[in-house]
Amino acid sequence: MSRLPTGQYIYGESPIHLIDARAKLLSFILLIAAVVLASSFAGYAAVFCFTAALLWISRLPLGTALGAIRRLWLFFFVIFLMNAFFFEAENPIFSWWIFRLSYGGIAQGANVVLRVALLMALSSVLTCTTTPMDMTSALQSLMKPLKIIRVPVEDVAMIISVAIQFIPTLLEETDMIKKAQTARGARFESRSLRHKAECVIPLVIPIFISAFRRADELSTAMEARGYRGAKNRTKRKKEPLKARDLAALFISAAICAVQFCFR
Amino acid sequence: MKMTYVKRSIITAVCIALCVVLPMAFHSVKNAGSIFAPMHIPVLLCGLICGAPFGLLCGIIGPLLSSLFTGMPPAAILPAMMVELAAYGLFTGLFMQIVRTKAVLADLYISLVAAMLCGRVLAGAAKALIFSAGKYSLTVWATSYFVTSLPGIIIQLALVPAIVFALQKARLIPLRYPEAICK
Amino acid sequence: MPVELENVSYTYASGTPYETEALENMSLKIKDGEFVGVMGHTGCGKSTMIQLIAGLLVPSEGKVLLDGNDINAKGYDRSVLRRNVGIVFQYPEYQLFETTVEKDVAFGLKHSGLDRGEVSERVRWALEIMGFSFDSIRNQSPLSLSGGEKRRVAIAGVLAVRPKIVIFDEPIAGLDPLGREAFLKLISDLNEDGTTIITVSHNADSMAEYAKRIIVLDSGRLIMDGKTRDVFSDVKRMEELRLGVSQPRLIADMLSKRGFEMPRDIVSCGELVSAIKERLIGGGCP
Numbered sequence: 001m002s003r004l005p006t007g008q009y010i011y012g013e014s015p016i017h018l019i020d021a022r023a024k025l026l027s028f029i030l031l032i033a034a035v036v037l038a039s040s041f042a043g044y045a046a047v048f049c050f051t052a053a054l055l056w057i058s059r060l061p062l063g064t065a066l067g068a069i070r071r072l073w074l075f076f077f078v079i080f081l082m083n084a085f086f087f088e089a090e091n092p093i094f095s096w097w098i099f100r101l102s103y104g105g106i107a108q109g110a111n112v113v114l115r116v117a118l119l120m121a122l123s124s125v126l127t128c129t130t131t132p133m134d135m136t137s138a139l140q141s142l143m144k145p146l147k148i149i150r151v152p153v154e155d156v157a158m159i160i161s162v163a164i165q166f167i168p169t170l171l172e173e174t175d176m177i178k179k180a181q182t183a184r185g186a187r188f189e190s191r192s193l194r195h196k197a198e199c200v201i202p203l204v205i206p207i208f209i210s211a212f213r214r215a216d217e218l219s220t221a222m223e224a225r226g227y228r229g230a231k232n233r234t235k236r237k238k239e240p241l242k243a244r245d246l247a248a249l250f251i252s253a254a255i256c257a258v259q260f261c262f263r
Numbered sequence: 264m265k266m267t268y269v270k271r272s273i274i275t276a277v278c279i280a281l282c283v284v285l286p287m288a289f290h291s292v293k294n295a296g297s298i299f300a301p302m303h304i305p306v307l308l309c310g311l312i313c314g315a316p317f318g319l320l321c322g323i324i325g326p327l328l329s330s331l332f333t334g335m336p337p338a339a340i341l342p343a344m345m346v347e348l349a350a351y352g353l354f355t356g357l358f359m360q361i362v363r364t365k366a367v368l369a370d371l372y373i374s375l376v377a378a379m380l381c382g383r384v385l386a387g388a389a390k391a392l393i394f395s396a397g398k399y400s401l402t403v404w405a406t407s408y409f410v411t412s413l414p415g416i417i418i419q420l421a422l423v424p425a426i427v428f429a430l431q432k433a434r435l436i437p438l439r440y441p442e443a444i445c446k
Numbered sequence: 447m448p449v450e451l452e453n454v455s456y457t458y459a460s461g462t463p464y465e466t467e468a469l470e471n472m473s474l475k476i477k478d479g480e481f482v483g484v485m486g487h488t489g490c491g492k493s494t495m496i497q498l499i500a501g502l503l504v505p506s507e508g509k510v511l512l513d514g515n516d517i518n519a520k521g522y523d524r525s526v527l528r529r530n531v532g533i534v535f536q537y538p539e540y541q542l543f544e545t546t547v548e549k550d551v552a553f554g555l556k557h558s559g560l561d562r563g564e565v566s567e568r569v570r571w572a573l574e575i576m577g578f579s580f581d582s583i584r585n586q587s588p589l590s591l592s593g594g595e596k597r598r599v600a601i602a603g604v605l606a607v608r609p610k611i612v613i614f615d616e617p618i619a620g621l622d623p624l625g626r627e628a629f630l631k632l633i634s635d636l637n638e639d640g641t642t643i644i645t646v647s648h649n650a651d652s653m654a655e656y657a658k659r660i661i662v663l664d665s666g667r668l669i670m671d672g673k674t675r676d677v678f679s680d681v682k683r684m685e686e687l688r689l690g691v692s693q694p695r696l697i698a699d700m701l702s703k704r705g706f707e708m709p710r711d712i713v714s715c716g717e718l719v720s721a722i723k724e725r726l727i728g729g730g731c732p
Contacts, residue, residue, distance in 0.1 A: 005332045158272065159276045160279070166280035204285070211281055218273050219269050223270075
């Protein structure tokens with residue numbers, strides 16, 4: 001049986017895990033803003049220490065939580081080198097053809113790499129401590145202000161919930177179709193690019209047909225029952241934010257505000 | 264058969280779900296994911312079939328949910344991908360509305376190619392702004408968008424119209440020019 | 447081409463918290479030309495078993511042998527397996543994708559090395575066996591056919607390869623009684639021509655009519671295996687397993703209990719009718 005994939009989520013009971021997903025998501029946005037705005041040493045230090053503290057408090061296994069950063073080391077290295085050598089500084093330490101190594105460039109490279117690494121670490125903390133389900137419902141409730149620019153927020157929320165419900169079913173069906181075509185001789189395991197390309201159509205067309213058939217059945221059933229839009233549905237009452245959620249928001253806002261103080 | 268608001272919504276939901284499922288299906292097929300970018304297909308189709316607003320939604324939510332549920336794309340490239348896919352969904356829908364050549368295949372191809380161009384330009388611009396560190400980035404990303412993704416572009420151009428026709432034959436979406444068949 | 451499971455175990459999602467054992471140390475041999483019915487509850491491991499035989503899953507332990515060769519061994523030519531073992535899943539119509547029926551049925555023959563004439567001959571044969579007129583259906587889109595026709599085209603696509611072993615997963619689910627009869631007749635015709643049939647079904651009646659051997663699985667273990675009449679004669683055990691036995695078997699039992707002596711090996715409708723007839727004529731009906 002297929003179940004909903006759990007993504008990056010790692011089960012835990014740390015204070016970070018327990019913070020309400022809405023507060024966590026908002027804090028995350030504030031912290032991202034802090035990273036983007038950071039321009040001074042003190043500002044960077046604040047964000048860096050805070051991120052490290054988050055990782056420690058959340059008791060996540062570091063290897064998994066920071067795995068993405070480790071896997072992308074080559075990307076970081078290239079970004080660093082490109083900045084270091086191509087930064088247009090006044091007084092290069094060394095220059096040859098189009099390459100100009102400079103202190104300004106090295107600083108700029110380190111700056112960019114640190115920024116991206118911090119963003120990745122922060123998003124890791126968010127996704128590792130929040131289940132995808134909690135996250136999507138948090139997203140749905142944070143979308144509400146979009147009503148002002150006439151986005152049909154309720155309908156979007158309905159579409160997202162339906163999409164999530166479809167994931168396990170479609171995964172299972174995809175698996176079956178793949179097996180059926182394999183038994184008929186489709187060569188999914190082949191190394192040749194041509195064989196792989198040949199496998200795409202026998203797999204993708206049945207998947208789409210089966211998915212659209214389900215969509216057709218569901219929408220017909222919904223219309224038959226008089227569904228006209230999500231506006232009038234009764235909604236589950238959301239729990240109010242607790243003290244620790246507000247504290248998380250407050251601290252994140254403070255880290256963000258620090259960036260303005262040390263510019 | 265009529266494409267009602269409810270039906271468009273549910274098809275969009277299914278396309279979003281496919282944004283999560285398809286990359287997982289191709290994950291085990293070696294290198295296939297990076298070669299033909301499976302997440303693009305449901306977004307392009309959603310725009311073509313349901314129209315611009317639904318395509319836009321699919322392009323924003325699809326990669327987001329996929330990132331949440333499967334960790335792909337990683338958070339670092341998620342924003343740029345959302346911009347790219349949102350543009351695909353939006354522009355396929357818009358061009359499908361504007362372009363009416365009386366031949367379905369021509370409509371599909373014009374809309375697809377135009378939307379793919381717009382999406383890549385927008386995503387390139389977004390990336391250049393995000394990684395605004397130097398001038399190099401634009402050229403690097405622009406070439407990567409057109410050269411390394413070329414096999415993907417070709418497969419998508421072949422596959423998307425094929426899926427549209429298959430869905431029409433299975434009577435799951437309405438014909439674009441029903442009168443042409445009657446004659 | 448005999449197929450054999452040798453101490454096969456299969457574990458789903460091994461190494462994760464969701465680890466579940468679907469099949470435990472199963473050994474089984476199916477010889478040429480057999481007609482085997484596989485029975486058991488949802489989750490008993492029967493679909494895992496057939497997927498292992500078809501080489502779609504790889505056992506965690508043990509071997510699957512086709513004609514004496516381990517199909518999961520390195521260097522084994524999988525095209526031999528694909529040519530000889532066909533599998534029809536529960537909703538085979540979902541696997542259709544081509545623009546015409548002819549192309550779809552020919553999909554499995556793509557890598558067979560047959561020339562065009564032979565491929566076309568095979569496709570014609572498979573479609574005709576499934577009750578179509580080749581010339582009128584060949585150019586239609588498989589996607590715009592009716593549900594029943596789609597299913598038949600999909601099965602033709604599996605048969606066109608002329609596999610020596612065909613596996614069916616709940617082939618008659620969702621068919622009306624007439625369709626069921628026709629379909630089971632078709633399977634048993636194939637069997638008479640020498641094809642080994644392995645079919646998973648909940649339907650004890652149709653198993654009693656057609657299968658020659660019954661295998662019963664329960665929570666990943668093989669618990670009964672024998673001739674259909676032997677397995678179904680253990681009415682008590684089959685009821686305990688909530689699988690039941692065929693109606694004719696039950697009727698014969700009821701008649702026996704009421705003093706109308708019946709042989710204990712009746713499973714199919716025909717056997718029941720002829721036994722009753724014999725009793726009535728032999729016993730001198732008033």
